[in-house]
Amino acid sequence: MPLADRSLTVRRDPHSEEVLARGGDPEAHSVLQRTGFVPVVRVHETYHRAPTNLIEGDDTRLGIEAVARLRAVGYHVDCDEDFDTDHRPVHDLPLGATVAHLAQRIREATTTWDAAGVLTELTASHDGILAALEEVLIATAEFHDGLGDAADPHIARRLRYLADERLRAIRSDLSDTRNALTDRHIPHPGRSICAAEVPATERERSAVCACPPPPRTLPAPPPPVAAGLRR
Template sequence: MPLGATVSHLAERIRAATTTEEVADALTELTAAHNGILAALGEVLAATAEFHDELGEAADPHIARRLRYLADERLRSIRTDLCDTRNALADRHAPHPGRSTCTEEVSAAERERSAVCACPPPPRTVPAPPPPVAAGLRR
């Protein structure tokens, strides 16, 4: 799975979560100090800054400083806020009031699955492409 898809999967897990613990677990993968996604992003920013330090053009030191600023200030702020959110959710131990675990079964009293179901929506069907147009003129 590509890295971007792995990160997107965390968002899917949060959207499908029915308890605070489930969201806290997903945020842990994002915010872990040594092997979390944000820590890895910080490493990418630092490595790119080091690369720019050695390029030698006039704008390169400015770009390197900007990348370090993003890693040291902005990313740290994001990580801190998400860690605080993760800790608060982990301490809460509560179900989400608007979500419940879905069995994908419809009771006799319901016509279809509830709109607040935590299950992902069914896959979309892609329409078949139109037939190819013949190239050139026919006589």
Template structure:
């Protein structure tokens, strides 16, 4: 990770007086979003602003909370004096970390059964991650139905379309992938489990494990010398 991604600025723009947060990596951007900031994606940068309609005091509270959260997560934050704070809130693993753990399980899987078990948590029909995501989309659509602005019914229809079409394709494709892996009962040819044990018959007891050494890669032969260059 570039060191520059550990630094952020949270200040009021001197020209527009808008509260702006700049810098940081994707983890810092998640912290800002959880503090209440809104991401603004441009061609050459992504920065964060306060939601519209807040009072100056509300914006200051937002900035102070973001500074505290970011510093608690180990980021260096430069900010206006009004936003500086020594408060460090407790941090908890977000819900997304549980799903990210599934990716780590698949990266470490050595058999098709292990990969299928991890994918089951995504594709389970009643309480899998994708089923829960569908419930979230539907609930958000229901929320927009009675919200009152002209665009809200369109947003509700769009969310239901995402749940019924795009998410449905993801669920069926991943479920098919999971079922195919569960039927194969095969080890992954490129992965093996190393126990770190040395067999009792090993004469060289300094060996760290019983795994065969990696295959040697022979150096490429030098290119042939052109006939005209020989003497």
């Protein structure tokens, strides 16, 4: 990872008086968002700002918390003196990391049964991850129902549409994929694990592996001779 991605600045802009965080990689951006910062996407950069309409002093406390959290996970943070701190809070594993681990389990799966078991965590009808995500969308829609702004009913309808149509389509397709894998009962041909077992019919007991030899790799042909160099 480039060293620049592990460095950030947290400073108060001298013109707007906004507390701004610049630099870092996606992990740092997640830390900032969990602290309460809002991402701002521009053509050539993405930076983060403190929320608007904070009461006096809250943006300073937010800047201090951001510096503390970023330094706690190993980032170098150059900051205004007002934000400097020696506090290092405990970094808890985010929920998203647990879900992302399912992707790693699929990458390591050697049979259709293994892959189907991982997809079940997503598609289980009562307590799967997608069912829980649907609950979150509906709860957020209900939150907007009586929030008061003119746009809030539209946001609530949009969230219900995402739950009823978009998420349902994803859940249906993944469930079909999971069910098909569950019925196949085959090893993945490119991920079979060699147990180094010698079959009972093997006469040469010195053999250590019954796997077929790896495909022979042919040497790359030499580059063609340029026409101007031929004699």
